[in-house]
Amino acid sequence: MRLSQLFTKTTKNVPADETARNAQLLIQAGFIHKEMAGVYAYLPLGLRVLENIKRVVREEMNGLGGQELIMSSLQRQELWEVTDRWSDENVDIWFKSELKNGTPIGFGWSHEEPITDMMKNFISSYRDVPVSVYQFQTKLRNELRAKSGIMRGREFVMKDMYSYSRNDEEHQAFYDAVTKAYLRIFERAGLGDITYLTFASGGAFTQFSHEFQTILEAGEDIIYVDKSKKLAVNKEVYTDEVLKQVGLEKSELEEVKAAEVGNIFSFGTAKSEQLGLYLTDETGSKQAVVLGSYGIGVTRLMGVVAEHFADDRGLVWPVEIAPAQIILVRLGDNPEVVKQADELYNKLTGQSVAVLYDERDMRAGEKFADADLMGIPYRVVISEKTQAAGAYELKVRRSGEVKQVGEAELFETLDAKP
């Protein structure tokens, strides 16, 4: 993408109505636009990050055998009344409206009920399971107070997966596989070192659920981490009894603030029984289906990554989810410089390397500041100076390291062929 064609602009002014670092930087860099409190639009660069995160998540979900679909945002009152989660007393984050004829409808804050109800059409035999389905869905939640930028909004994108199994053993095998896949996702998003599998409240159905908590000062949760065992316990279930159960020693635990980037649940058969999802086994007897639910806050994850890696110059994206792998900065309009820069741009984009080509008629300082603010992992400069030196100037955003490289090394860095 040529930056002269990009409609968004960076700004030096920090937005006054944001204190969350992630939102400040994402707005300054032109990645997102704030529509109202807790509601953000994703502009071209931000959308690229979002799509990259989705790509990673999708690959891992498909690897588990998950089948992608998209449920609806408008939901039926009667369905949620079956599980007693329609009333505002029980669920206080509903957005509700009604059809022209007066029929109440809700805007989806979760999809457990609709998706499980829908699966009744397709699961009737033990031969139909195990099966898992997932979606990337915009969730709407009428939070009393929005905060933390895109880490907690009223409208956000979540990947939610649901698994249907015939018994606890089958369910547990899948649950464990999801756990591993989740850890790989956070690893690929660059947060592997600081993301912990965390024991958390299991709600009404099981004793524990598992959260994936990323250590972050701006996080909203308190957890106790055992860094050597790579496990943690959420403060909400932090008792001697629980520690004993999960095999953690109080003396090994450290209290930290963290952001919940994922959460997985076992529902057992309770919800299936409520909604009437049964299968027939080999003996012809009817059994309730074992349900699991697995969420990742996609937009929150983007916010956490932004927040965690940012430095005093701006955003810093890990290569796998960056809006571009490289930003090609062309200085001046000397015909030879233009020629070399155009050629490099064409060669890289021809190999599907995502390149931001800064061919704007601007001063070097502004271009460098923009490249830093946008957080593109690699920056290559082509100018009269680099031509005289006979090498490309390559800067690594994260470390700040600058070096002269030849074509071979440049392409190797970008995992491309010269």
Place this chain on the structure above:
RNA sequence: CGGGGAGUGGCGCAGUCCGGUAGCGCACGCGGUUUGGGACCGCGGGGUCGCAGGUUCAAAUCCUGUCUCCCCGACCA
């Protein structure tokens, strides 16, 4: 939902106490000088001061109501 703070060109702010023709920086347009870390000079365009009432000869400024935004807390499968 309780407490606190704030709404003034696209963005960031001053002006409000003490009423008298709305200003600065960034961004934008034109001209010029610059040109490897957010340059400089000159000229220029752009704002019913959140909204609705009220007081007054006169309201960004005073009064009443209302909406929105931010922070702390509470809440949070």
